[in-house]
Amino acid sequence: MGIFKFVLRRLAFGLGALIAISAAIFFVTQGLPADPAKTILGRDATPENLDALRAVLGLDRPLLSQYFGWLADVVRGDFGTSFTTQMSVSTYLGPRFGNSLFIMLVGTIVSIPISLILGGYMALKRDSLFDTSSSFTTLVFAALPEFVMGTGLIVIFATTVFQWFPAVVFLEEGAAPWTNPMGVVLPITTLVLGCIPYVSRTMRASMVEVLESDYIEMARLKGVSERNVLLRHAFPNALGPVFQVSALNIAYLVGGAVIVERLFNYPGVGSALTDAIRVRDLPVIQFLSLLIGGVYVLTNLVADVATVLVTPRLRTTLK
Amino acid sequence: MTIEVEEVSKKTSFVASAWKMHRAKIGFAITIVVVAFALAGPFFAPFTATEFVDMPNTVDVPGTFFGTDFLGQDVWSRFLLGGRSILFLGAMSTIIGVLAGAMLGVIAAYIKGSLNSVIMRTFDIIIAFPGILWALLLVSMLGSSSLLIILATVISTVPRVGRIIYGAAVAVVEKDFVSAATAIGESRFRIVFREVLPNVTSTLLVETNLRFTYSIGGIASLAFLGFTSDPTGANWGTMVQENSSAIILQPWGVVLPVIAIALLTIGTGLIGDAFSRVSAGIDRGRND
Numbered sequence: 001m002g003i004f005k006f007v008l009r010r011l012a013f014g015l016g017a018l019i020a021i022s023a024a025i026f027f028v029t030q031g032l033p034a035d036p037a038k039t040i041l042g043r044d045a046t047p048e049n050l051d052a053l054r055a056v057l058g059l060d061r062p063l064l065s066q067y068f069g070w071l072a073d074v075v076r077g078d079f080g081t082s083f084t085t086q087m088s089v090s091t092y093l094g095p096r097f098g099n100s101l102f103i104m105l106v107g108t109i110v111s112i113p114i115s116l117i118l119g120g121y122m123a124l125k126r127d128s129l130f131d132t133s134s135s136f137t138t139l140v141f142a143a144l145p146e147f148v149m150g151t152g153l154i155v156i157f158a159t160t161v162f163q164w165f166p167a168v169v170f171l172e173e174g175a176a177p178w179t180n181p182m183g184v185v186l187p188i189t190t191l192v193l194g195c196i197p198y199v200s201r202t203m204r205a206s207m208v209e210v211l212e213s214d215y216i217e218m219a220r221l222k223g224v225s226e227r228n229v230l231l232r233h234a235f236p237n238a239l240g241p242v243f244q245v246s247a248l249n250i251a252y253l254v255g256g257a258v259i260v261e262r263l264f265n266y267p268g269v270g271s272a273l274t275d276a277i278r279v280r281d282l283p284v285i286q287f288l289s290l291l292i293g294g295v296y297v298l299t300n301l302v303a304d305v306a307t308v309l310v311t312p313r314l315r316t317t318l319k
Numbered sequence: 320m321t322i323e324v325e326e327v328s329k330k331t332s333f334v335a336s337a338w339k340m341h342r343a344k345i346g347f348a349i350t351i352v353v354v355a356f357a358l359a360g361p362f363f364a365p366f367t368a369t370e371f372v373d374m375p376n377t378v379d380v381p382g383t384f385f386g387t388d389f390l391g392q393d394v395w396s397r398f399l400l401g402g403r404s405i406l407f408l409g410a411m412s413t414i415i416g417v418l419a420g421a422m423l424g425v426i427a428a429y430i431k432g433s434l435n436s437v438i439m440r441t442f443d444i445i446i447a448f449p450g451i452l453w454a455l456l457l458v459s460m461l462g463s464s465s466l467l468i469i470l471a472t473v474i475s476t477v478p479r480v481g482r483i484i485y486g487a488a489v490a491v492v493e494k495d496f497v498s499a500a501t502a503i504g505e506s507r508f509r510i511v512f513r514e515v516l517p518n519v520t521s522t523l524l525v526e527t528n529l530r531f532t533y534s535i536g537g538i539a540s541l542a543f544l545g546f547t548s549d550p551t552g553a554n555w556g557t558m559v560q561e562n563s564s565a566i567i568l569q570p571w572g573v574v575l576p577v578i579a580i581a582l583l584t585i586g587t588g589l590i591g592d593a594f595s596r597v598s599a600g601i602d603r604g605r606n607d
Contacts, residue, residue, distance in 0.1 A: 017447045024444075028456045039460065136342065143588030144581055145536035147543045151559055151577045160570045167566065255449030259540055263563075273452075274544055277459040289456060293448045300447065 007305055014301045021293040022074075026067045029282055029289075030057065040083070040280045057282065074290065080283030082276075089287045093269060097291075100261070100268030102177045103184060104253045107191035112246055115196050119203025119242075120235060126208060135201070142197035146259040150190040154263075158186060168265045177266075187264045194256055195249045202245040207238040240310050247303025254295050333521045337593040346589025353583040357402025364396040368553040376565040376572075385571035389561050398575045401553035404465070405542065405580075409535040412469045416476025416534070417527045423477065424484030425515050428492050429507070439485065442478035450475030450533075454541055463546040472537055476530050487522040491515050521598045528591035532584050539580050555580050 030036050037053040038045065053059075058066045073080065079089035118138075122131045141149070158167035169183040177184050210216060211234055219229050261270035269288055276284035337343050365383075366372055372393045378386040385394040427438040445453070454471035461467050491497065492515060500514050541547070542556025550557075555576035562572030 013443070017444050020444045021448050024448075025456065028460055036460075139342070139588055139592050140585050143532055143536075143584040145540050145584065147540055147556075147559065148536075148577050148581050148584070151563065151573060152581070154563070154566065155570060155574055155577070159566045160574075252449070255451050258449075258451060258455070259543070262544060273455070277455055278545070280459065285456070285459070289448075289452060292452060296449065297447050 003308065006308060010301055010304055014297045018290075018294060018297050021297075022071060022290055023067065025286055025289045025293070026070060027063075029286055030059070030066060030070075031063050036280075036282065040282065070286070074287075079287045082284050083281045084276075084279050084284075089283050092284070093272060093287070096267055096269050096272050099171070099177050099266065100257055100270060103188050103191060103260075103266070103268065104250070104257060106184075107188050107195065107253055108246075108250055110188065111192040111195040111249070112199060114192070115199035116203050116239075116242065118196065119200035120207050120230075120238070122200070122204040123207030123211060123238075124230070131204075135204075138197035138200055141193055142201075146190060146194055146256045147263055149193055150186070150260055150263045153186050153190060169267075171267050183264075184266075187260050187266050190260050190263075191253055191256060195253065198249055198252075199242060199245050203238065203242050206241045207234065210234050210238045213237075236310075240307055243306045243310065244303050247299045247306075250295075250299045254292050333524065333594075333597060337590075337597045340593040340596065342589040343593035346586045346591075346593065349582050349586030350590065351586075353402070353579055353586060354406065356399070356579065357406045357583075360399030360402060364393075364399040366393040366396040368392065368397055368400050369551055370396075376562075376569040378569055378571065385575065386569055388558070388569065388572040389565055394562075394569070394572045394575065397553035397558060397572075398555075398579070401555045401558055401576060402579060402583075404547070404549075404552070405535060405538055405555055406583075408465060408468055408472070408538050409531060412472035412476065412538070413527060413531040413534045415469065416473040417480050417523065417530055419473065420477040420480025421484045421516065421519075421523055421526075422511075424481040425488045425511050425519070427481070428485050428488035429497075429511050429515055438481070442481050445474065445478040446482075451537060451540060454537065455544070455546075458541065458546045463541070463548060465548040468538060468541060468546065468548065471541070472534050475537070476534065480526050480530060483522060483526055484519055487519040488515050491518045494518075521594075525591060525594045525598050528587060528594055532587040532591055535580070535587070536584050 036057060037050045037059060041049055041053060058069060061069070077090075081088055082092050085092050118134060122134050125131050144152075154167045156162065158165050165186050166183050167186075169177075169180060169187065171177060171180055171183065216229060216234055219233050220226075224233070257268060258270035258273055260266070261268045262274050265271065269291070272284065273288045273292075275281075276288065369392060371391045372383060373380040373387050373391055375387055375389055375391040380386045383393050383395060385398075388394050388397060423438050423442075427435045450472075453474050454468075457471045457474070458467055497510060497514055500510050505514070539556035542554045543560050545557070545560065547554050547557055558576040559573050559580075562569060566573050
C-alpha cells in the first residue's frame with residue numbers, strides 16, 4: 001500500500017509541476033509586458049500586420065483565457081502552426097524528435113555502463129593511482145560546459161589535429177541519423193563525456209559505502225568468493241543512488257542537446273528550439289519548452305519510484 | 320592523545336584544510352591566471368574589438384600574434400577583451416543567487432509551516448526544468464541585456480543553493496543554542512542571520528564555488544548561442560560561435576577562448592571539489 005500511495009503522491013506532484021511550468025512558459029512567452037507581436041515582427045511592422053498577428057495569438061483576449069485556451073489545445077493534441085515554416089508544429093517537429101531521441105538514447109546506453117564500471121572500479125581500487133587520476137579527470141570533465149567540450153572534440157578529431165569525423169552533421173531532410181554514422185559520433189561523444197562524470201562519481205561514492213558495510217564483511221567472512229561478493233552483494237546494492245543520478249542525467253541530456261545540436265548543426269528538437277528562439281516562433285518555443293519540461297518531470301518521477309523499488313529500506317519507511 | 324588530535328583539527332579552519340589538498344592549489348593557480356588575463360587583458364590589447372586589421376580568417380598577419388578572425392579583427396585583442404564580461408556577469412549572478420538562495424533556505428528551515436512549503440515547492444518546480452531553458456526563454460523574449468542575463472542565471476542558482484542550505488540549516492535549527500536563543504526572546508530575524516546562517520558557512524562556501532563554475536559555464540553557453548548584451552563586442556563564448564565555421568583556416572579564434580573557458584571552469588571546479596571534500600566528503604552533481 002505504501003508504495004502505491006507514494007507513486008500517486010509523486011504523480012500528483014509531477015502533474016502539478018508540469019502545470020506550473022506550462023503557466024511559466026506561457027507567461028514568459030506571451031504574458032510579459034513586452035508586446036509579443038512587436039517582438040516577433042520587429043520595429044517596422046505595419047499596424048495591420050500587428051493586429052493580424054495579435055488576433056492569431058489571441059492577444060486581444062485576457063491573459064488567463066489565452067492561457068487556458070492554449071492549454072486546452074495542447075491537451076487535445078493541437079500544438080498550433082509554426083510561424084516560419086507554416087507547418088503544424090507536430091509535423092515540423094516529428095522527425096526532429098526522432099533524431100534527438102536517437103542521440104540521447106545512444107548517449108545513455110553508452111554512458112551508463114561505462115560510468116557504472118568506472119565508478120565501481122574506482123571504489124574497489126580506492127585511493128590507488130587509478131582512483132585519484134580518474135577522480136581528477138572526471139572532475140575536469142564535469143566542470144566543462146558542453147559547447148567547450150564539443151568544440152574541443154571538433155578541434156582535435158574533426159579539423160585541426162585529425163580529420164577523422166565531420167565537424168557538422170549533414171543529414172538530409174527525413175533521413176535517419178544512423179544513415180550517417182560518422183556524423184553522429186562526435187555529438188554523441190560530447191553527451192557521453194558530459195554524463196560520465198556525474199554517474200561514475202555517484203557510483204563510486206555509493207559503492208565505497210556498500211563495500212564498508214557489515215553485510216559485505218559478513219559475506220566475506222562466510223567465505224563467499226570475492227567475485228560473488230562483488231557481483232551478487234555489492235554491485236546491486238550500490239545501484240540505488242545511481243538511478244537518481246542517471247535520471248537526472250537523462251534529463252540533463254535533454255537540456256544539453258540544445259547546445260550540442262546547435263554546435264554540430266544536428267537537426268533535432270534542440271536546434272529547432274534555438275532556431276525558433278532566434279525568429280521568435282512562439283508556437284514552436286512553447287511546445288518544445290513544454291515537451292522538455294515534460295520529459296524532465298517524467299524521468300525524475302520514474303527515477304524516484306525506481307529508487308524506492310531497488311532500496312528495500314526506503315520501501316518500509318514510506319508513510 | 321585523541322583529545323589533542325580533535326582539538327588540532329577543530330582549530331584548523333575550513334579553508335586551511337581544503338588548501339592542503341593538491342587540487343585546491345592547482346585549481347587556485349589556474350583560476351588566478353585566467354582571472355588575471357580576463358581582468359588585465361583589456362589594458363594590453365593592441366587593437367580594439369571591432370577594428371579591421373587585415374583579410375578575414377588569416378593566421379599569418381604581420382603585427383598580430385594569432386591573425387585575424389571572421390571579420391578581419393585581431394584575434395589576440397578580442398581574446399584579451401573577451402573575458403571581462405563573462406567573469407563579471409558570472410560573479411554578479413553567483414553572489415546574488417547564492418545570497419538569495421541561502422536566505423530563503425535558512426528561512427524555510429527556521430520558519431516551518433506553509434511558508435516553508437511555498438518556498439520548497441517553488442524550488443522544486445524551477446528545478447524541474449533545465450536551467451539553460453529558463454535562461455533562453457527569458458532572454459529571447461525580453462532581450463539579452465546584462466541585467467537579464469544575470470537574472471536568468473540567478474533563477475537557476477537560487478533553488479539549487481536554497482535546497483542545499485535548507486538541508487544543512489534544518490539540522491542546525493534543531494540544536495540547543497537555537498532553542499536557547501528563542502527562549503531568551505531573540506528576534507526571528509536575528510536568529511536566522513546570527514545563529515543559523517553562521518553555522519552553515521562551510522556549506523555556503525562549497526555552494527558559492529560550485530555555482531560560480533556553473534554560472535560561468537551557463538553564461539558562456541548563452542553567449543555561444545548568441546545572447547550577449549553587446550553582439551559585436553568581444554566575448555569568449557561568442558568568439559567560439561563566430562569563428563567555428565572557419566576553424567580549418569583559422570583555428571585560434573576558436574581555440575583560445577575555448578581553452579580560457581575550459582581552464583576557468585576547471586580551476587574553480589577543482590577548488591570547489593577540495594571544499595566539498597573537506598565539508599562532507601561527498602561528490603555533488605549539477606542538479607543537487
